[in-house]
Amino acid sequence: MLKSTLLLLLPLILAHSTTTTAHQSQTADPPKSxxxxxxxxxxxxxxxxxxxxxxxxxxxxxxxxxxxxxxxxxxxxxxxxxxxxxxxxxxxxxxxxxxxxxxxxxxxxxxxxxxxxxxxxxxxxxxxxxxxGDDEYEYEIHHFEQYHNEDTTEDELTHPEDIEHFRKHDQEREAEERQVALEMKPIVEQNIPRKFLVDGA
Missing domain, CATH: 1.10.238.10 (EF-hand)
Incomplete structure (x- = not known):
């Protein structure tokens, strides 16, 4: 009896399945460009x-x-x-x-x-x-915003992307400090080639 009932209902089940699939395919969002x-x-x-x-x-x-x-x-x-x-x-x-x-x-x-x-x-x-974008922008939008938030502490920035990002910051800061130190360094007269010295100076 159960088998006969299932056989009778099978066309209705298949029709419903086909209709549902067609409806889903019609309402599915098209792929994004x-x-x-x-x-x-x-x-x-x-x-x-x-x-x-x-x-x-x-x-x-x-x-x-x-x-x-x-x-x-x-x-x-x-x-x-x-x-x-x-x-x-x-x-x-x-x-x-x-x-x-x-x-x-x-x-x-x-x-x-x-x-x-x-x-x-x-x-x-x-x-x-x-x-x-520049490195700062790319880090912010592709990593920080996905894995961190404004409440994230510095100690929690331990991902490889975080480490690389701040390593670059350290390198840039060190380069700036070297440049400033070089610009503030006094001129040592003994290091100036004689041909550039003005007599009587």
């Missing part, structure tokens, strides 16, 4: 607006994106970047080919807006979300 991921991870911004994105990455406020600026927001101009020049050239050439409509070697705000209005988005080159 590279630009959206970049804004979330680098700037804590959860909505993409072409004009705002352009302005945010127009680092010299010139109204255009140059090669240096595009490479910067793709994370290819960091001091410790290991990407080859071929990779950098490929990224820049792809951007130009996609949106430099007047072929002047730069991307204007209007060109980027037109590119986005056409349903396009910045390409994902598989290079990560892009990092373009």
């Amino acid at each position: 590279w630009a959206e991921q970049h804004l979330e991870q680098e700037h804590h911004i959860n909505n993409f607006d072409p004009g705002a994105f352009f302005t945010l990455h127009d680092f010299d406020s010139s109204g255009t994106w140059t090669r240096a600026e595009v490479l910067r927001f793709y994370g290819l101009s960091q001091p410790d970047s290991t990407f080859s020049e071929d990779t950098r050239s490929h990224v820049w050439r792809t951007i130009l080919d996609s949106m430099d409509f007047n072929h002047d070697g730069e991307v204007s705000r209007e060109e980027f807006q037109s590119f986005c209005d056409g349903g396009n988005t910045l390409p994902d080159f598989g290079l990560g979300p892009g990092h373009h």
Whole structure:
């Protein structure tokens, strides 16, 4: 009896399962574009607006994106970047080919807006979300904010990222102290080559 009942209910169960799966697939959020991921991870911004994105990455406020600026927001101009020049050239050439409509070697705000209005988005080159802040900014946004908070004490900053961050701070401070000491060091006349001495001085 139970077996017969299950057989009768099987079509209804399968139909419900199919409907539920279809509904879930229709309501699932579409995958985020590279630009959206970049804004979330680098700037804590959860909505993409072409004009705002352009302005945010127009680092010299010139109204255009140059090669240096595009490479910067793709994370290819960091001091410790290991990407080859071929990779950098490929990224820049792809951007130009996609949106430099007047072929002047730069991307204007209007060109980027037109590119986005056409349903396009910045390409994902598989290079990560892009990092373009200095060391302090990158440490704050990618490590401190994720693993620490304003109540964290100095003794609790023991992660490898914390140690490396403060090691750099110590090196910079020591370099500054050496420079100050050098500038304050009195001139020793005996150390000045004779040809630079003025007779009677």
